[in-house]
Amino acid sequence: MARKPALSSTASGKPDVAQTESFARSISLHELPGHLIRRLDSRAASLYETFTGQSDLTPRQFGVLLTLFQAGALPQTELGNRLHLDRSTLGEMLQRMVERKLVERRAHERDRRAVEITLTDAGKSALLAAVRQALEAQEALLSPLPDYLRPVFLKCLQILADAEDPEIVSLDDLYREAERLDVTPGWVSRDRPIFWKEPRTDFVPMHWDYKQVKDTLASAGALIDVALAERRNLILRNSFPNNNFATVKTLVCAYQMLLPGEVAPSHRHSAHAMRVILDAKGSYSIVDGEKTPMEGGDIVLTPGGHWHGHGHEGAEPAYWLDGLDIPSVHLMEPMFFEEHPDKYEKITSVAASSRFRFSRDSILTRLDSAKGDPAGAHGPRVTLEAPDMPTMGLTVEKLGTGSQTRRHRSTANRIFVVMEGAGQTRVGEETFVWRRGDTVVVPTWTDFHHQTTSDSLLFCLSDEPLMRAFKYYRSEYL
Template sequence: METRLVNSAASAERDAYYSRIKVDNLAPLWTRLKSLVPPEPAALGQPHRWRYEEVRPHVFESGGLITAAEAERRVLILENPAFPGESRITNSLYAGLQLLLPGEIAPAHRHTQSALRLVLEGGGAYTAVDGEKTIMQEGDFVITPSWAWHHHGNDSDSPIVWLDGLDIPTVAFFNSTFREEHHGGAEAAVVRPTGDAMARYGSGLLPLDHRPDGLNSPVFNYPFARTRDALRALARAGAPDPRHGHLLRFANPVDGGWAMPTIATMVRLLPAGFSTLPYRSSDACVFVALEGGGAITIEGVRLEFGPRDVITVPSWRSYTLEATREAVLFSFSDRVAQEKLGLFRESHG
């Protein structure tokens, strides 16, 4: 009884102390330490799958509701169910599905966020980045660097849909969000011929006097045809990694680093019938199926996928991959940012 009274008196004294120091904007670390520095990352976000065949009608319906010029970017956001209203697919990344109809132009602007485009359906449209146009085909991975003028256009006779991935939440955390409208018309100036960046930097060659002027790869279109050939060659050369399959990362040809400074991009081939061992890492990851079919199982939650489906895996959740037929999966995460800060961790088991 006496111990309980002493504890009660001590608790009351502490509560009174906490109330007094709160007036001066102070708080006791010892009441928050374990939540601030937990033994492992908290569960942020939910595993989720967007079936392309289910969301595609909504994407195309938007084309009859608003023009690309009116919307500036006609995009449906892929919003993680754990973050309603926050425009996040993971805790640190944004994703959406953008539609551009024949004859449309999505007007030029620039912003501090870095962006990737992954073409899901259609081809023959273009994006213009920092003075150069590139024609986009299905499966292509295209980069829009931070603060680069860019616009999109569709001179083909078919609609095109691509997935946008941006580091919007990451940039917002640092309160470094800036944007600028292009006041010289809907299209930014194109000053270099199509294919210039690939010719200069994408063939194992570099101009003698090249000096990097940014953190992104100077190659801003990684064509799927070349990516697919590389995956086939890797598969012929040996067995798949037991946890990753035949996995490649998109690289900056200047320094061999990641292609983007804040978003890590990878692609893998899973042979038909292949299943990976469990794996988890500190980066929440977004997978996009480019070919084939299979499933991602995230701590008991099995999510099947087919072509163009999108699945998000929260950070530090153990998952396995399986291919019911040969599959190609593109993925992106904030791994590169975590690595630069010395924060990235992975667990094989």
Template sequence: MTTTSHRPVRIVATDGPGQPDRTPALDDLYRGFEAESLIPLWTEIGDLMPPQPRSRALPHAWRWRDLLPLARRAGDLVPVGRGGERRAIALANPGLGGAPYATPTLWAAIQYLGPREDAPVHRHTQNAFRFVVEGEGVWTVVDGDPVAMRRGDFLLTPGWRFHGHHNRSDAPMAWLDGLDIPFVHLTESAFFEFGPDAVADRGTPARSRSERLWAHPGIAPVSLAGRPTSSSPIAAYRWEFTDRALRDQLELADDGHPGVLGPGHAAVRFTNPTTGGDVMPTIRAEVHRLRPGTRTRTRREVGSSVYQVFSGAGSVRVGDREWTVERGDLFVVPSWQPLTVASETGVDLFRFSDTPIFESLHQHRQHVGDDPEGAGR
């Protein structure tokens, strides 16, 4: 993957509008630049300043039926313990030069924990979540609070919280991990610390303490209210609530009322109840439900997304790629690539993206509609 490279500066003269004549004097100048670790803008501007985002990442899909057997074999061959830390297998976007990145900013991996197995406690500044497409029996313990993982649940481990996992069942479990590892790596802001080797609280409550305090609609504990936190205090967003919110939206539409994102297209966002904003400073997470026979409008957006099919099936078009996807399948939408999803039989999609980065830094743009050019702000 990306490593420190001491490749020397090399300037490649180009032709085209605004470029200097290629003379020996120019060549001499460029060699002078190289000797002083300098590079002109005029040879690079086409790459650095394109008319609109041109992602190095490629639209790509990974199949659950391919991923899961590999994860199982890793379960046999690869220990989980201090040093390796996690049996997590990352989606490596084929456009990103061999780096273990789903997109230039986002990490997506299948994590696999065997029966009765533990993953050791650590913490890092990277923000993390888990989404469970199938299985149960694992508790992730976040700052000492055991959080049950079950199909459909969305679980948070915001930056710098100690966390480990333990599988209390006799079956293995595999789930999706999402993090901002590439973004933190590129911006060089990562801190990491080991915790105690053993998970301290091996309790197996149905609801975490965080949920008992915070997972009530519009209700905050007075002892903690009025103090916004940078990430959500809710460790688990349970499927029963997500599903009900999606159903409610579609029923409202049936009754003629607004709320859905488009015809036949319900969508909910997981939020931080102390701010109303995204669950973590760098990651947005949503679930989209398409009714049978629905096709979304084409959407382009600054920043990248990763989707996982939670249930049902559909066909997805990203840029010039198109796939049929079904339960567990994952695909990525690079920056500013147009996305359309359609489903004959209905589909539920989990989505996460780096949008909060762009909204916070006032770099966000999106364009919805079928104009192939996209649009300005």
């Protein structure tokens, strides 16, 4: 095609009308590459349908099936990149193919946010029924060309197809290109903004009545065998919509029960864990072969990566509350889990005193010399040091009858377990009346204070060390 001369402009900067009309008359539509490529595409589609006899499996759908057959299951984004199709076009086409059961959509095994496309048996059959004829259609498309020109022609097509996209000249062009590249403009409005003025959370203040949960666990004792389920527990799931299991954003708790004579299989995992022993006499924990008692009022640790199990040699069922940082592990994704190769870890030593156990008596002794917060946020309080579990803050505070703490809030998520006593806690707009064994949740940046009606011991599990390590911690009195 001959190159056309450039148009001259008038004094106003606009092209000369007469020249423009002459220029338009000189153009040969049938020499324009875009027009020729559209004609070629139409001929390719016609030959494909003629040779394959397929009117309900388009060339693009054939490309999807062939790509999945050769590469296996692919994330939808990767499939679009391989086929050079934008997300919208591919999504609509895949929907039709899913309805015809040629492909399936499913959650990606490693990235639950991604969608993976899989070839079905019906899709494979449709591909194999058409693949030879589709190749014959391609040969027919090139048949007018001599053999020596075909590689040159295909190379030219490849260069044109791989050329950079046209210049982006409008916002619509920009947004389409951003979508194709799987990037998102930072300036667009969103249902959930990237930044906000102060902490916000989906988690709500919660209270669990230990007696009610204990009764339910007692019923579970006859139905759930720890040899099969490993752990007989009831998870404290925060009740906001679509929450899977977490108690607060970074932590999860569960009440657990062990029957006399039972031994739970040993395992290990990335998540750090601890237990507040509520009712137990004769139960024990095994951590890395070390057997230590788990008696009522004890706090027992099982750091991440350590083999651990437990058993019960007492006469009455044992009950405790577990706390783990599993939501934090899920967020950062370094989760590992492994069952012990012998199922039950061998006991190599027995110790009444251990770095994995804070006994009730030792906690009370430390509290006798502890001091309260000068500003009144908490009563006399001790920190239970757990250097192997740096994501968790563990404290116990003592409040006398009629005590009231000062209203305050912080960026830490807190879970209070009543070890002894009775009273109430105001969390945001909720007031929870509690007694021994109950659990109260204070989500991030939610104000709270306690008020007792009898001498009380409150254990607190929090993510304060995590917040401090990341320089996210902030608190204020109200």
